Amino acid sequence: MKKKLISFAVFLSFVFVFIIFFKGLNKSNQYEPKSNILNIPEFTTITFFNKKEINSNNIFNQNKFYLLNIWASWCLPCKDEHSLLLNLSKNDKLDIIGLNYKDNQRNAKKFINELGNPYKKILLDKDGTTAIEWGAFGVPESFLIYQNKIIKKFIGPLDKNSYEEIVKLIQ
Numbered sequence: 001m002k003k004k005l006i007s008f009a010v011f012l013s014f015v016f017v018f019i020i021f022f023k024g025l026n027k028s029n030q031y032e033p034k035s036n037i038l039n040i041p042e043f044t045t046i047t048f049f050n051k052k053e054i055n056s057n058n059i060f061n062q063n064k065f066y067l068l069n070i071w072a073s074w075c076l077p078c079k080d081e082h083s084l085l086l087n088l089s090k091n092d093k094l095d096i097i098g099l100n101y102k103d104n105q106r107n108a109k110k111f112i113n114e115l116g117n118p119y120k121k122i123l124l125d126k127d128g129t130t131a132i133e134w135g136a137f138g139v140p141e142s143f144l145i146y147q148n149k150i151i152k153k154f155i156g157p158l159d160k161n162s163y164e165e166i167v168k169l170i171q
Contacts, residue, residue: 040068040148041133048100048108048122059121065094065170066145069119070131072103073111075139081157082115088163089118093170098122101131101139144169 044055060066069085071078089096098119100108105124112122125131134143137155144152144166152169154162 038150040143040145040150043130043133045123045125045130048098048105048124054121054123059097059123060145060148062147064146067094067096067166068099068134068143068145069096070099070101070125070134070136070139070141072101072139073107074103075101077157078140079111079115081140081159082118084158084160084163085118086116088166089120091167091170094166095120099125099131099134101125101136102128 040056040060042056044053046052047054067085067088085096088094096118098121100122102125123130131139131141134141135153140157142154142158142162143150144154152165158166
């Protein structure tokens with residue numbers, strides 16, 4: 001009888017541990033970005049070159065088009081879209097803001113020095129939380145902004161079609 005009671009207690013312990021692990025595995029602890037953001041999120045970050053703290057309220061003006069581009073030096077598609085960003089930066093109706101995502105600062109500076117700087121401002125996102133607040137899933141992603149509203153989100157690298165779409169929208 002004592003042997004059966006011990007076996008039953010061991011069995012219940014295994015069932016209890018299994019249930020705890022099973023519930024833990026089914027619950028995700030990762031934060032997923034929101035995908036339907038319309039208003040630009042308010043955030044505070046550090047600028048790339050002079051390391052000054054800046055709030056998003058001091059970046060985006062109501063009556064101007066902005067393209068927030070999330071990029072990193074280790075991102076190959078970011079290099080592919082860079083020439084399009086340089087061309088877009090020549091348009092006076094658009095300011096391009098870079099958000100450097102989870103990057104090594106020395107590598108990022110080398111990237112900008114070698115390929116050119118299309119950005120009016122570059123902001124740092126060392127841990128990726130600012131990009132998540134924007135609803136970004138990765139790099140590169142770009143957000144066309146007007147009057148503090150996101151009017152178009154581009155997932156992945158910009159291409160000829162998205163370049164032409166941006167040019168049409170800012171006219």
